[in-house]
Amino acid sequence: MSHLFYQGRGRKPVLDQARGVYMWDKDGRRYLDGSSGAMVCNIGHSNPHVLAAMQRQMEKSTFGYRLHFETEASEKLASRLVGLMPEGLSKVFFVSGGSEAVESGMKLARQYALAVGQGTRWKVISRAPSYHGCTLGALATTSYGPLTVPFEAMLRPMPKVPAPRAYLDGLDPDDPATGRHYADTLEAQIRAEGPETVLAFLLEPVGGASTGALVPPEGYMEAVREVCDRHGVLLIMDEVMTGAGRTGAFLGCEHWGTRPDIVVMSKGLGAGYAPLGAMIADERLVDPVLEAGGFAHGFTYAGNPLACAAGLAVVDEIERQGLCENARTMGEKLIARLHGLMQKHEIVGDVRGKGLLTAFEFMADRDSKAPLPKALNAHQRFVDIAYANGLIVYSRRTRDGVEGDHILVCPPLILTDTHLDEIVEGLDISLSQFAAELA
Ligand code: PMP
Numbered sequence: 258m259s260h261l262f263y264q265g266r267g268r269k270p271v272l273d274q275a276r277g278v279y280m281w282d283k284d285g286r287r288y289l290d291g292s293s294g295a296m297v298c299n300i301g302h303s304n305p306h307v308l309a310a311m312q313r314q315m316e317k318s319t320f321g322y323r324l325h326f327e328t329e330a331s332e333k334l335a336s337r338l339v340g341l342m343p344e345g346l347s348k349v350f351f352v353s354g355g356s357e358a359v360e361s362g363m364k365l366a367r368q369y370a371l372a373v374g375q376g377t378r379w380k381v382i383s384r385a386p387s388y389h390g391c392t393l394g395a396l397a398t399t400s401y402g403p404l405t406v407p408f409e410a411m412l413r414p415m416p417k418v419p420a421p422r423a424y425l426d427g428l429d430p431d432d433p434a435t436g437r438h439y440a441d442t443l444e445a446q447i448r449a450e451g452p453e454t455v456l457a458f459l460l461e462p463v464g465g466a467s468t469g470a471l472v473p474p475e476g477y478m479e480a481v482r483e484v485c486d487r488h489g490v491l492l493i494m495d496e497v498m499t500g501a502g503r504t505g506a507f508l509g510c511e512h513w514g515t516r517p518d519i520v521v522m523s524k525g526l527g528a529g530y531a532p533l534g535a536m537i538a539d540e541r542l543v544d545p546v547l548e549a550g551g552f553a554h555g556f557t558y559a560g561n562p563l564a565c566a567a568g569l570a571v572v573d574e575i576e577r578q579g580l581c582e583n584a585r586t587m588g589e590k591l592i593a594r595l596h597g598l599m600q601k602h603e604i605v606g607d608v609r610g611k612g613l614l615t616a617f618e619f620m621a622d623r624d625s626k627a628p629l630p631k632a633l634n635a636h637q638r639f640v641d642i643a644y645a646n647g648l649i650v651y652s653r654r655t656r657d658g659v660e661g662d663h664i665l666v667c668p669p670l671i672l673t674d675t676h677l678d679e680i681v682e683g684l685d686i687s688l689s690q691f692a693a694e695l696a
Pocket of ligand 1: 295354390461495496524
């Protein structure tokens with residue numbers, strides 16, 4: 258009997274080893290990690306350079322409390338990250354995960370507003386559906402019913418605007434008017450709230466778990482930046498899933514040349530080697546906060562030297578192996594192959610993504626875009642079938658968290674053509690089995 262509990266789902270196999278894109282359980286069964294854990298293991302499992310860097314750090318020190326010591330590892334990683342950020346984002350605050358990074362960004366924005374005499378600003382507008390973390394602050398900006406509803410009484414409600422799902426709204430994603438339309442919705446919300454109350458807009462550049470690799474329509478990112486500037490609203494880019502090369506650039510927002518005020522990262526930065534996250538902010542936000550007495554926020558494990566040494570080696574490996582480029586080229590191949598599967602399997606209603614953040618969505622009817630009935634729990638059933646076929650994929654129910662199912666296919670960025678064939682074959686077999694079950 259296990260004493261562990263997470264989110265239900267019964268017993269899972271016990272992990273034994275993981276190397277590259279493969280994982281083995283204690284019974285010797287092999288799985289292809291087609292989701293990089295939860296879009297975490299971007300550089301693959303057991304990378305020897307990262308393990309060696311961690312070993313070297315472990316032999317020196319494993320902990321230095323941030324209020325007692327700076328560490329070489331955290332200083333080096335901070336300056337490395339700043340070199341990869343849009344200009345001006347030069348202040349780094351380390352944390353241990355994505356929710357902590359999001360909360361840190363929200364709190365820095367709030368303290369900045371206070372420091373510059375804009376204390377009426379506190380609302381962080383986000384999108385529906387969205388996922389920004391499970392701590393209460395990050396959850397207030399999350400729009401995903403199954404995770405938010407039980408805690409509504411404990412949450413300070415934050416405004417939401419619709420995520421730009423052109424494919425469901427019958428709009429052309431390649432028409433800049435579509436991007437403008439969704440940015441107008443944001444502007445209308447800011448006006449309705451009263452711009453003097455709005456602190457920030459929080460978004461993922463490419464929607465991750467909540468919307469299933471949703472790429473923004475043409476013109477959206479640019480228009481969003483303009484709207485925020487017009488109303489003195491800060492732009493917080495949640496790169497927890499998209500960062501560290503996942504979409505084919507180090508940051509997802511680079512594809513549109515967007516300059517956020519704050520970037521938050523985690524998953525692919527520690528890449529499964531260490532719990533690590535970072536909030537990287539424009540210095541013009543940080544300086545007034547420090548002058549006004551300091552940032553009233555922090556976590557005990559922040560800047561942990563072992564985690565930072567791992568993070569630094571991960572960034573080295575992303576660059577050394579050209580993993581952003583590989584994510585771009587392999588992502589294009591994967592999307593093309595997913596379109597092939599869509600032609601073959603009627604149940605696949607949409608294919609989308611950027612780099613190796615890709616997904617397909619199940620639909621009962623492609624013309625009306627009707628989802629499969631919720632009772633089928635299709636996304637979970639498909640994950641189980643793929644799992645039995647030795648392929649790990651990640652799934653969620655989308656469409657405001659109540660209906661519609663998507664499957665994220667997000668393998669490590671070290672993917673080769675042989676791995677790609679194996680993934681597509683696993684998906685093909687699993688889709689046939691699933692369709693047969695539904696027939
Ligand atoms: N933001 C995004 C976009 C995420 O995908 C996640 C995790 N799925 C988080 C924040 C929260 O990260 P963590 O689970 O590490 O707290």
